[in-house]
Amino acid sequence: MxxxxxxxxxxxxxxxxxxxxxxxxxxxxxxxxxxxxxxxxxxxxxxxxxxxxxxxxxxxxxxxxxxxxxxxxxxxxxxxxxxxxxxxxxxxxxxxxxxxxxxxxxxxxxxxxxxxxxxxxxxxxxxxxxxxxxxxxxxxGPPGEPLPRPCPQPRLEIDAARAQATRAALGLAATPAPVVFCPGAEFGPAKRWPETHYAALARQLAERGVPVWLLGSKKDAAVGDAIARLSDGAALNLCGRTDLAQAIALIALARHVVTNDSGLMHVAAALDVPLTALFGSSSPGYTPPLSARAQVLSLALPCSPCFQRECPLGHLNCLRQITPEHVLATLGDAAMAAEPPPRTGEP
Ligand code: SF4
Incomplete structure (x- = not known):
């Protein structure tokens, strides 16, 4: 067939x-x-x-x-x-x-x-x-047949050689496993945690000796540049420097991922990487990250979810009021260690 x-x-x-x-x-x-x-x-x-x-x-x-x-x-x-x-x-x-x-x-x-x-x-x-x-x-199944439960969860497979080759091609072979940020969101700015917050979190991780890589497409390169600049170089901007296959391979190497509600959030969840997902104008009730290792931060303000591309109220409090300290607290000890222990399932 x-x-x-x-x-x-x-x-x-x-x-x-x-x-x-x-x-x-x-x-x-x-x-x-x-x-x-x-x-x-x-x-x-x-x-x-x-x-x-x-x-x-x-x-x-x-x-x-x-x-x-x-x-x-x-x-x-x-x-x-x-x-x-x-x-x-x-x-x-x-x-x-x-x-x-x-x-x-x-x-x-x-x-x-x-x-x-x-x-x-x-x-x-x-x-x-x-x-x-x-x-x-x-x-x-045939129309009308109920969905059997539990519904399986997505699970992407990356081979170890591809992940290591990608890392070497970018000159990152000697770097300890990073915390990856995915600061883009193609849908629009109302799904993007502020650049200043990402930068502050990167600085706090750098103080602990934890490398931070920014991953995303060419469209996210400007946001990545801004975060790298605001973080005084604590974050390495790789947005637009990889294709999607390479970005997936690098996410598989991460000790933790901090991400907006975006395509790469779903990729990280399907790779079973520990992650913190930040929801603003959208709802984790419809498209949550499907992984037991995912933590969702959503303030559930009276105005959210509004599903708008730009904040109609002009303040973006649904994301702005999630502080870097709040996000930092979701990263476990393994994510903060200078040399994290290998993860189960790491390629
Ligand atoms: S209206 Fe509320 S939910 Fe929508 S973007 Fe603004 S702060 Fe966020």
Whole structure:
């Protein structure tokens, strides 16, 4: 059996889809799973053993229809003989390629009135499946079947050689395991803990001899530069200096991760790295970090969650009032030791 997964476009959502892949693998043990995914999430899928086939580049950015190009890609995929497709985004556009490719079984939520495009249609029950991860995982079974509990948690696999090679390529081979900060949040500034707070925390860690690395994409480079400057060099800005595969490998080496509610937060949780997640305008009730080693800091102010990209009240108190000292207190003794003991599961 050959299965095509049309993946989400966000890193965090792609991590959250892994329990669906685990359930598909258990249900169809002989199946080969290919993924049709935007290039920027491919590295996440390659760290998932369940995706044992190809990760095919999905070149269609948000909002682009490009019907002729979709048809051309679909006809190329038609030759691969897929038996079924799971379409995870809810948009109409995302269901076109499996239809055009003649894939007979097309599974997903009804979403944007996708009658006919999706022919194994699930109806979203927000009460029965409050978490994003559950809403993907339930798609493995027939419509109407309750999700078996407990739902598995995402678990990415990184090989040790890749992690060490990445570290060496950046000239960091001799550095003790760092505390990693993920100070970006593509959604917007209302999900970003202030740069001054990250910098103050970096200085406090540096006083204890703990290295701090900042990880993120090119879009986060300016925020990283600001934190490095404000921390008087206590934080090393690697934002934009790694690709996603390298960032994942470096997070796997961390003794602790401090992160905004972002894609890399979900990556760190799926790597089972101890982490502190800082929630501002968003809600840990829908997309929490899925790991027993995760601590969530959320002040639950009367105005939160507002789900806005920028603070409509102009003060960002939901994040500003989480102090560096507050975050420091969540880091255990192992995270603060000059030479931390190796973690179980460290690559
Ligand atoms: S309105 Fe409240 S929850 Fe929203 S960003 Fe501002 S402080 Fe945070």
């Amino acid at each position: 050959r299965i095509l997964i049309v993946t989400p476009s966000w890193i965090g959502d792609t991590v959250a889809a892994q329990p669906l892949f685990m359930r598909l693998r258990a249900r169809y043990p002989d199946a080969r799973l290919d993924a049709l995914a935007p290039p920027w999430v491919a590295a996440v899928l390659r760290a998932m053993p369940e995706i044992d086939g190809e990760v095919i580049a999905n070149p269609f950015a948000h909002g682009q229809l490009r019907l002729k190009a979709r048809w051309a890609l679909a006809r190329e995929l038609a030759g691969r003989g897929y038996d079924a497709a799971w379409v995870l985004p809810n948009s109409l556009k995302s269901a076109l390629i499996p239809l055009f490719a003649g894939i007979p079984r097309r599974v997903g939520f009804t979403g944007e009135s996708r009658y006919g495009l999706i022919n194994v249609r699930h109806t979203l029950d927000k009460t029965a499946t409050p978490l994003q991860v559950e809403r993907y995982a339930i798609l493995a």
